[in-house]
Amino acid sequence: KNEVEQSPQNLTAQEGEFITINCSYSVGISALHWLQQHPGGGIVSLFMLSSGKKKHGRLIATINIQEKHSSLHITASHPRDSAVYICAVKTGGGADGLTFGKGTHLIIQP
């Protein structure tokens, strides 16, 4: 079983809809990252959080440490939001890299 599980794996929605992507993890973490990957491979860091909630533009990320769960929300979705959204966790404070989920493939149709 993967240490980081994302749902849904695929999501197609209409422009303007409110989008929620979920991430659950089974290990203790020091931080959780939400990343965006466009076709061609480049990854952009959206959020890094260890508690509470962060907002940037139309994107909101929340985390519940006790429940080992995080959500990424997109308000007023737009076709340019179409991408793969990846949840990744940093376990402990050591030098190990991030452990990634498999990603959620989001398509926003006009």
Add this chain to the structure above:
Amino acid sequence: ETGVTQSPTHLIKTRGQQVTLRCSSQSGHNTVSWYQQALGQGPQFIFQYYREEENGRGNFPPRFSGLQFPNYSSELNVNALELDDSALYLCASSSSRQGRGNEQFFGPGTRLTVL
């Protein structure tokens, strides 16, 4: 401030060959992490370099090796290439104290195809 760059962008090799991939970290960053992303999968951690020393390693065999230079740029070397090594190789730089975690900034990746 320049971002993380990687070279080459694409590479085709044959089984048994060796390959070197390069990464220039973002200005001011002293830590570089390398990841392998197979098609349709999330990235897998290969190793991390902090101040020219390997500082952590994932579940990859010794034929995956690396270097970090005094300017904090880094190389990933893969010997005896196998078909399953075909993947997107991503590097990420961060500014860490004693190699501890911090926000990572990713490069565009190098797509390696092994025939």
